[in-house]
Amino acid sequence: MKKIGLFYGSDTGNTEEIALKIRSKISKEQVYLIDMYDAKVEDFAEYDQIILGLSTWHDGQLQSDWDTFFDQFKKIDFSGKTVALFGLGDQFVYCDYFIDGVGIIGEVVLKNGGTIVGKWSTEGYEHTESKAELDKGTFLGLAIDEDNQFDQTDDRVAAWVEQIKKEFPIEL
Ligand SMILES: Cc1cc2nc3c(=O)[nH]c(=O)nc-3n(C[C@H](O)[C@H](O)[C@H](O)COP(=O)(O)O)c2cc1C
Known part of the structure; x- marks a missing residue:
């Protein structure tokens, strides 16, 4: 059983809630939650399989x-690591910046040698x-909109977790 590091940042608790949902669908023993408030560069070296979660704020800015x-994140070497991303945002009020944070973080992962799994269709x-839409029609990671589409969240999380279980792959 390979341990997975789930690093998340959340201003009002929405991303944290999704992080907990994701962990409960894999395994509490296997997935280690790390709040970015407490994270250190060394923490990333502990895991070859990583999940990164964040919300986007203030017209395309990273969660606080x-x-x-x-600046420290940009120095992390992701070679040999597999990374899945999920992002929270509001697709109507911030329609020009929807889950931009996933794109900003994901680009660093790719530039620093990581492999990204868990890409997600923009349909819906x-x-x-x-x-986050590097290629037209595909987000770099799971997109969750608790402000407008909370009723779809559970289905989206369930489908995405099944997808990343195969793509990482996650050995339970
Ligand atoms: C002032 C403000 C600015 C926001 N800016 C963005 C944005 O630029 N892009 C986006 O997709 N969502 C934006 N949002 C929506 C939040 O990302 C969304 O509510 C998210 O669920 C918050 O998650 P958190 O509680 O984990 O921080 C914004 C929300 C507020 C209140």
Whole structure:
């Protein structure tokens, strides 16, 4: 059983709630939750399989703890690591910046040698622009909109977790 590091940052608790849901669908013993408020660069070296979660704030800015950590994050070597991303946002009010944080963080992972799994179709979302949509029609990670589509969250999380279990792969 390989341990998985789930690093998340959350301003009002929504991303934290999704992190807990994801952990409960894999295994509490296998998934270690690390709040970015407490994270250190060395923590990332502990895991070859990593899940990163964050919300986006203030027209495309990283969630505050991710923002504080970002200069250090850019120095992390992700070679040999497999990374899945999930992001929270509001596709209507912030339609030009929907889950931009996933794109900002994901680009660093790719630049620093990581492999990204858990890409997610943009079907069913009504945003205009997103830095997370590197390839047209595909987000770099799971997109969750608790502000407008909370009724779809459980199904999205369940489907995404099944997807990453195969793509990592996660050995239970
Ligand atoms: C002032 C403000 C700015 C926001 N800016 C963005 C944004 O630029 N892009 C986006 O997708 N969502 C944006 N949101 C929506 C939040 O990301 C969303 O509510 C999210 O669920 C918050 O998650 P958290 O509680 O884990 O921080 C914003 C929300 C507020 C209140």
